[in-house]
Amino acid sequence: MERIKVLVVDDSAFMRKLITDILESDQNIEVVGTSRNGLDAIEKVKKLRPNVITLDIEMPIMDGIQALQNIMNDNPTPIIMLSSTTKLGAENTILAMHYGAIDFVTKPSGSISLDLEKVKDDLIQKVKSASKANIQNLRYPSETKQLLVPERPQASFKVEIRRMSKWSQGRNKLICIGISTGGPRALQKLLAGFPENLEAPILIVQHMPAGFTKSLANRLNTLSKIHVKEAEEGEVIQKGTAYIAPGDFHLQVKQLGTNIVVQLNQAPPLNGHRPSVDIMFQSISQLPNYDKIAVIMTGMGSDGAQGLIELKKKGTVKAIAESENSCIVFGMPKAAIATNLVDEVEDLEKISQAIMKYLP
Template sequence: MKRKKVLVVDDSAFMRKLISDFLSSSPLLEVVGTARNGRDALDKIEMYLPDVLTLDVEMPEMNGIEALKAIMELNPLPVVMLSSTTKEGAENTITAMNMGAVDFVPKPSGAISLDLHKVKEDLIAKVLNASEVPVRHLKKAERPFQGITRPAASSQQSGRNQMAAWNSHSEKIICIGTSTGGPRALQQVVTAIPENVQAPILIVQHMPPGFTKSLANRLDSLSRISVKEAENGELLKKGTAYIAPGGFHLKVKEKSSGLIAVLDVDEPPRSGHRPAVDVMFESISNISSYDKIAVIMTGMGTDGSKGLLELKEKGNVKAIAEAEESCIVYGMPKAAISTNLVDDIQSVENIAGCIMKYLPREV
């Protein structure tokens, strides 16, 4: 297999050497060059024609955000950001995700991370994954896939769901799972949901601690609904989206007062993820008095598909998966669709409208 060409961009010579050495240890990657800032990176892209870039956020002359904007305008490439875990670093990372960066790796201890070896395997995996993303998926589609609606497959798991007629006036809960490419997809979906949406919304986005709060704050500033990082024990309200904090599984309990958010740090990661979509879906499947709308969007792996089985077996559920045409990475939606339990397959531009058709109108 031909090795993927990587350009490493960082203002620290030490970090450029360390990152290059880590990536070069993979037989599937070849570091073809390095750059010391964004302006240097633009020149080196023309020189080396890399398949993928690692891009530091904080650099002199032209920082990572400015460089990313120029790259996406002039010569779109898959980009993996390297970011500090400071509040400013997290906010810049979320901005980068929405500008077209495929993924990010947090530096363990700031701009010069002597302990970068802690994220070596994660760095290699994310650069490899990013190198496979088609450049066309980094741009917004001009003609969105119009989507299909289909009945869930006849199976033992979905039997109850098919027998139960969908009642648009019953109590609803919306649960959304996403991973690689998720921040940009979430921005498109969440900002299109009206403020009078008659359901609470729970979101799992695979992210480490420190970044989910910045994601929630950004979405809240752009959306008509309220968006916040979920807090343990809080009452879930209609018209509010709750994002699982990094490092915690997000679960739900039903009490006399309503639905309560539960943050679980004791249950181990599921398939390497905490929060995990499967854990959220499985928890919500036990809420018998609510119908569910489950959405699985762009992401690597299969998280969400096992939880979807639980949802469909135990309750009345409508499942929506993002279409391949708009996914940055088609892994999670593909796994969900392969269960034959997905009701709608939609491009990301159409998902909010698809959610709303299953909800009661405000009277």
């Protein structure tokens, strides 16, 4: 098996050495070069053609955001950002995801993290996942994607469009979305497609650690007609609002009278995830007075597939999976499709339309 070639970019010589040692502790990864700033990184990318880049945000001469934009424009490469958990660090990380970074890892104790070993497994796994990403779908801006990406035939997933005979336009509707790698940009595209008077609430699990989901929600709120916020314990969900599970908290719901109330908890991760799409879907399956529209989008792994099975056992549910054609990583949608319970497979730009046809 060919090793994954990585370029490590950080202004600290100590951090470059530490990141290199961590990555090369895995026999499947080879660090082919290092850079101390964004300008040098751009040149190294051209010469070394790495499979993945780890990129610090705060650097002299050219910072990580500027370097990211340049690399994604000229030499698109899967990029993992190394980020601080400060408010500014979180905002810059979400901005980096908007410009095409595939994922990020948080430095445990700031820009010089002597304890980076704490995130060793996470960093290695994300580099491996990034190496499998659909690089064509990382190009920015997304509006020009049709000029850059040749249309690929849909993979051999045949989904029978199920009849809508049991679907009542008059019943309350609830939209629930599970998403992971490549999610922030995909969510921006999806939520921008909804009208201000959306006749349903939206619950979202985006795999993301604590400290980042609020910045994500705030950014999406400025770019959407609907209201987007980080979910809060005990709040009553409202139509026309999207609620994003806080990082490191499971998102569940409970019916109190005619209201649906948010419940957050820090029960153990499920299959490595907290928040977990499966746990959210299982909780939503307990709501008898709502028809549900379940959407599973880009992401590594299979989170959401088991929850979809639980949803489909109870009540009326329409399930939509993002197509391989538009996914950054076709893991979670593929697992959902494999349950044979998905009603439609759609490219990202068509998912909001697919949802809207099920609403009043």
